[in-house]
Amino acid sequence: MNKNLLLAAVSLVAISATAPALAADLAARPYTKAPAMIATVYDWSGFYIGINGGGASAHTTWDQLAPLVGGEGSHNATGGTVGGQVGYRWQSGQWVFGVEGQGNWADFSGDNVSGLTGFTDRSKIDSFGLITGQVGYAWNNVLLYAKGGAAVVGTKNELRAGGVTFASNSDTRWGGTVGAGLEFGFAPNWSVGVEYNHIFLSDKDVTFAGFQTDRIRQDVDMGLVRLNYKFGGPLVARY
Incomplete structure (x- = not known):
């Protein structure tokens, strides 16, 4: 019996001595760094x-200069327009710069009765173009x-x-424009937006x-x- 107890004690000591060595031999689990996040903008x-x-x-x-002198009144020429635009933009950080040309057909018309002559003064804008930065x-x-x-x-x-035009004058007038817009890129290469423009024209002396x-x-x-449809890829990846 004593011999068996002695053998068991020796075995226990041997196992205790080799356990740390076995644990040291086990390779540490490697650490893998998570991939960097990629933001698509x-x-x-x-x-x-x-x-x-x-x-x-x-x-x-309208202000008459001849043969009478005096104000003839005002009116708003209203209507719709449709057209197209072409341009180029370049982006630096969050700032975007661009140039654009726009051409439209229009039908803005209106009239008022002159306070001087009793005739109807009628105006119409049938087209316009904008060249802007x-x-x-x-x-x-x-x-x-x-x-x-x-x-x-x-x-x-x-x-x-009496509803009949007896004198008319057509011309092309130059002026300036300012405006602002909000645009949303809703799909690759496509964007939709709303825009406001104010066009101011120089005074024009018109003879009838x-x-x-x-x-x-x-x-x-x-x-x-x-x-708008933009040529080229609209998305870039940033880390």
Whole structure:
């Protein structure tokens, strides 16, 4: 019995002595670093082309210079417009800069009865173009921007009596424009937005049939909905 107890004690001591060595021989579980997060953000850089549509009101004032002198009154020439735009933007950080050309067909028309002659003074804008620069700030796929530049407008002015036009004058007028817009990138390469523009035109002296001259002032307030397609990849990955 004593011999068996002695053997058991020796075995226990041997196991106790080898256990730390066996544990040391086991390889430590390797640590694997989690992959870096990749944030995908919208990139506004590149050429784009699009369409737009909306409405406007052109405030128009007539002042007769000859043969009478005095104010003839004012009216708002209202209506709709549709057209297109093409431009280029480049992005630096969250700032976005751009240039754009826009051309539209329009039908802004209105009239008032002259306080001097009793004739109806009628004005119409049938087209306009804008050449502008842009500066904006982007929150990923949302862009808020301001714009400004030159404007050119095709106008027609008429004198009417009894619903019949007896004198008219058509011309092209130059001016300036300022505006602002909000644009949202809703799909790869596609964005939709809303935009406000104010067009201010220089005064224009207009002669009708060689017998009546009026100084005509016009300013346009316009709201547009725009749809753009941008060439190139709209997304970039940032670590």
